[in-house]
Amino acid sequence: MIAVLIFISFAIPGAAHAQAISEADLLGHIEVLASDAFEGRAPGTAGENKTVNYIATQWALAGLKPAGESGSWYAPVPLVERTPTRSRISFLNESRGKTLRMKQDQIILRSRDRSFDHSNIPVVFAGYAGSTLAVAGKLVLLPRKPPADSDGLPDYRNRKLQLIQQGAVGVIAIIEEQKRWPRFRRFFERGSTGLAYPGNHAALEGLISFDQFRKLVRQSDHNAKQLIAERAAISIVKLGLSADALVETQLRSYTSHNVIGKIAGTNPKSGALLFMGHWDHFGECRIEDPLEPEKDRICNGAVDNASGISLLIETAKRLSGDAPERDIYYLATTAEEKGLLGARAFVNSPPIALQKFKLVFNADTIALSDDGEKIAVIGLGQAGPDSDIEIVAKREGRQIDRTGNADVYVKRQDGYVFLERDIPAYMITSAFADEERLEAFINGPYHDVSDEVNDTLELTGAAADANFHVALGRYFSSTATYPGKVTSGSADN
Ligand SMILES: [Zn+2]
CATH class of the missing domain: 3.40.630.10 (Zn peptidases)
Structure with a gap:
């Protein structure tokens, strides 16, 4: 029929x-x-x-007439799937010269390229306000949730892009609610796919639990809860820490297609x-x-x-x-x-x-x-x-x-x-x-x-x-x- x-x-x-x-x-x-x-x-x-x-x-x-690339119906969309395989990170309190103990299951990382191996990366906290100029060469901890009353402020994705464009080496999202940490971690472990454009990803990306973030911040003069609560007003805060990280990631590159036609x-x-x-x-x-x-x-x-x-x-x-x-x-x-x-x-x-x-x-x-x-x-x-x-x-x-x-x-x-x-x-x-x-x-x-x-x-x-x-x-x-x-x-x- x-x-x-x-x-x-x-x-x-x-x-x-x-x-x-x-x-x-x-x-x-x-x-x-x-x-x-x-x-x-x-x-x-x-x-x-x-x-x-x-x-x-x-x-x-x-x-319809084709309106894709070179007179065809199709526009290629290059994609990369990244799945974390192995990572190790440690943080050093710079003023005391002391390495902090990290629970490796409270932080999960992946690299943009197959591997990432860097030492002495300065660590900063970023909120959602103002300039991100001070982040070049730094590892940035950014609350995953944008401020609730975020009129005029970027959302998480756009804030992260700003940080990457200003040269942040890494962006790690802080998962505020500790009880949601296992779900976020499992999701991240499964890997994710992004557009294969340079500039869309930091060399190092990941998630950190609130508990672990609090332990890191405790080494400085700051308070973890307060930093997150004030994220709408904070631009960049130095944490007096540096990081050594070794991260390996499995990459799968492939091309998909949009279909475009025109009347x-x-x-x-x-x-x-x-x-x-x-x-x-x-x-x-x-x-x-x-x-x-x-x-x-x-x-x-x-x-x-x-x-x-x-x-x-x-x-x-x-x-x-x-x-x-x-x-x-x-x-x-x-x-x-x-x-x-x-x-x-x-x-x-x-x-x-x-x-x-x-x-x-x-x-x-x-x-x-x-x-x-x-x-x-x-x-x-x-x-x-x-x-x-x-x-x-x-x-x-x-x-x-x-x-x-x-x-x-x-x-x-x-x-x-x-x-x-x-x-x-x-x-x-x-x-x-x-x-x-x-x-x-x-x-x-x-x-x-x-x-x-x-x-x-x-x-x-x-x-x-x-x-x-x-x-x-x-x-x-x-x-x-x-x-x-x-x-x-x-x-x-
Ligand atoms: Zn759907």
Whole structure:
């Protein structure tokens, strides 16, 4: 049934452009992308090849043009996975010339390169305020939690980047809550993946427990609790310590890919829109149980985020037949699950100047709600054209959820990397307006083998969301309905 529907929509050129997006349209793609043959879509695997190929093929059929590197559909995203293997660190109290005893299980380290071997590194504490100029050549201890009232201050990630840019040799995060230390340590031990750009990592990185941090600070005139409590006002504090560290890390470098397509607008000077969603998921996410070797080990990611990709394919079919005024770019990102890495790679080297993007719409985890009316708009109140979103919602008979419950996800989705650069980005979906279902999903199949195509997959809201995105595309790609913000002093293109 589904295959027939899809066949017809390709067989009659133009037919798909006019029709509303149906649940069956979306399900057709989700069944392919979340099938075991796609192996859970882990970056750098055979499952990636199948996935990015499928998306590019579908976009080509929809009439998009490739907008990746060198005229292709793909933009390479070089990644490095780092797994700590061995480390030893000792601290010397400089005034007493005494080496402090360290509990090696209260600190965990990894090196940016295969090994790190340095002595006499001065140790400082960093808060979140002001200049980090004094950190060149130093090992920095930085509270993992940014200050609660952090208006105008960087978050942890950006503070760490500032320290690295100023030449810090190492950045070690202080885990304030001692009871959470074992979890943080286990997580760190499993390794992590980052963009393989020089400058994104310090030569030495790690975590230290609060207990151990307190022991280090006790050697100085400072008080550990007070330093952390005052982190919003503190820039850099010398601790009178130096460190010797020997650290070895296993590195695995590989290349993944974003997929980028484009509908060329009739008036490209009027700017561009971007529709995006992540294609990646966790691949084979369970280790084999020798007693049950046949047991499912693939995290298929049907909801997260084959559903969002299905929206990107079906909306592309509709909008490409429109001859829109603005360019409309389509982006399927990799490595979202590893920390929005594909989206970060895109903003680092976009196909056009980022300022040309009037608006970004991210589609993630849309297949949850059976309600085709209510939508959550993540990104409201973040300097985007909220009132225009409301106009489109009203026209389309969609009701915006006003609880603000979904706002907590704003930093946990790909659109956030655009918000960080003051480019309006929204994530609009019925799935996040259905709090009960969202919670049941997050406490259930989310990031687990059971996020797969089965009877519980709910596509009513998803189809409504997809059609709403077509309406958003039409409204915001036209200068008649959406002239866009006029920037003073320079041409607004
Ligand atoms: Zn996810």
